[in-house]
Amino acid sequence: DQQVKQNSPSLSVQEGRISILNCDYTNSMFDYFLWYKKYPAEGPTFLISISSIKDKNEDGRFTVFLNKSAKHLSLHIVPSQPGDSAVYFCAAIVRISGNTPLVFGKGTRLSVIA
Amino acid sequence: DGGITQSPKYLFRKEGQNVTLSCEQNLNHDAMYWYRQDPGQGLRLIYYSQIVNDFQKGDIAEGYSVSREKKESFPLTVTSAQKNPTAFYLCASSTLRVGNSPLHFGNGTRLTVT
Numbered sequence: 001d002q003q004v005k006q007n008s009p010s011l012s013v014q015e016g017r018i019s020i021l022n023c024d025y026t027n028s029m030f031d032y033f034l035w036y037k038k039y040p041a042e043g044p045t046f047l048i049s050i051s052s053i054k055d056k057n058e059d060g061r062f063t064v065f066l067n068k069s070a071k072h073l074s075l076h077i078v079p080s081q082p083g084d085s086a087v088y089f090c091a092a093i094v095r096i097s098g099n100t101p102l103v104f105g106k107g108t109r110l111s112v113i114a
Numbered sequence: 115d116g117g118i119t120q121s122p123k124y125l126f127r128k129e130g131q132n133v134t135l136s137c138e139q140n141l142n143h144d145a146m147y148w149y150r151q152d153p154g155q156g157l158r159l160i161y162y163s164q165i166v167n168d169f170q171k172g173d174i175a176e177g178y179s180v181s182r183e184k185k186e187s188f189p190l191t192v193t194s195a196q197k198n199p200t201a202f203y204l205c206a207s208s209t210l211r212v213g214n215s216p217l218h219f220g221n222g223t224r225l226t227v228t
Contacts, residue, residue, distance in 0.1 A: 009154065034216055043118075043204055043219030044157070089157060091217075101147060101172065102217055106156035 006105035019077040023090030030092040120220035137205035146188035151202040
């Protein structure tokens with residue numbers, strides 16, 4: 001049973017426009033959410049996170065929105081740049097219960113077209 | 115520079131042979147993890163360890179074994195019992211509270227078994 005779902009395997013966006021990547025989760029105990037970015041043949045790198053006590057966190061061009069009632073979060077990238085082309089993984093954890101491992105979604109491949 | 119080193123980058127083995135993937139970290143992290151990435155499958159947890167000489171199975175531990183004799187090292191052995199060993203393997207580490215320090219990943223080892 002997938003606890004973290006990224007239902008769009010891929011997304012194409014024009015350079016300069018907004019990219020919106022979506023993630024849904026089923027475990028209401030998750031209290032911390034992270035986004036990772038991964039280039040081919042490299043390890044994922046941490047991008048941005050959000051605690052369940054917040055509904056928005058912003059870092060430069062990247063903003064994550066959390067809708068707890070819908071069990072949904074999204075990553076907005078604006079403006080999108082060709083270097084943003086990568087696979088983006090959504091991840092979640094029940095932080096309050098200790099160091100349980102992160103649960104990852106299957107990823108969304110973003111292509112930013114110049 | 116602190117980080118996680120996985121070696122080798124590419125590994126080729128014949129079917130029926132065991133193979134060990136190396137993972138070393140100098141971040142002084144207590145927890146270490148092994149994930150496997152397959153196309154369209156995201157990151158799936160194989161094993162993790164929160165303390166030396168202790169480790170737990172993840173979601174897909176069958177056919178794999180690990181050891182944690184030193185804090186810095188968490189080698190993964192892919193045994194001949196693993197039915198589909200060809201994959202991209204990622205090692206990661208974190209502090210015991212993931213929320214305080216997101217998972218740091220190595221650059222992966224691509225294992226091909228023929």
